[in-house]
Amino acid sequence: MNALGRHFLIELWSADNLDRPDLGEEALVEVVRATGATLLDTRFIPFPNGGYSGVCILAESHISIHTWPEHGYAAVDYFSCGPVDCELAIRYLEEKFGAECVESKEVERGVLAPAVGSRSSSAYVPARGVFPSQWREAAL
């Protein structure tokens, strides 16, 4: 069993500087560097309500942020096909945004299992059964 990517969904609450895309970009670039990922490009866009959206595209996938300063809330996603020290990333985010509450959830993406006895031409097949039950229930 093998996952092609690890995806951390991170919730920052009671956070500061959520109306400063320049600081957000600085913070995310620092997270990229601290976690040993390779930055390829960044794009940060401010919105009229003071919030912003930002994405760092990585050789390993991406980090994104969307902020709601009126709620002191930011949603950060760190999707990586390489090893990630999520706790380190969270410590940086917590410090950079002065967040009083942080929650995170890891989701494995592209989970594969050996294709034992399968007629698949690939050595691996999707391992659908390894998703939590609510994933299976949500399958279309």
Add this chain to the structure above:
Amino acid sequence: MNALGRHFLIELWSADNLDRPDLGEEALVEVVRATGATLLDTRFIPFPNGGYSGVCILAESHISIHTWPEHGYAAVDYFSCGPVDCELAIRYLEEKFGAECVESKEVERGVLAPAVGSRSSSAYVPARGVFPSQWREAAL
């Protein structure tokens, strides 16, 4: 109770054209238009293994894709602070990539609850108790 964003994690398996960032960009832009979102910017980057990463930044948040053509797999994320017809998005993705298997999971982001009896200055506070148990267990 109120979520600031809806986040759909979509898994495409046995999919085609995963080594064609031009077609991927076309597909995601069509999904954006079909679901009534507002496209602000796109960035697609090819990788040496033939896969690519792509992000569309939206007025409503973002759509991203990361492909592994050697596994016939793509991970798509549709994060929106507006209403999204996820089934419509999935039908487009399924058709555009000829995916034989599609799974999706919806995660509410930034879940708020009225701050009844709270000393919070905000009308809402984080509704941490509404996350599934594994979210709470994963909380740092």
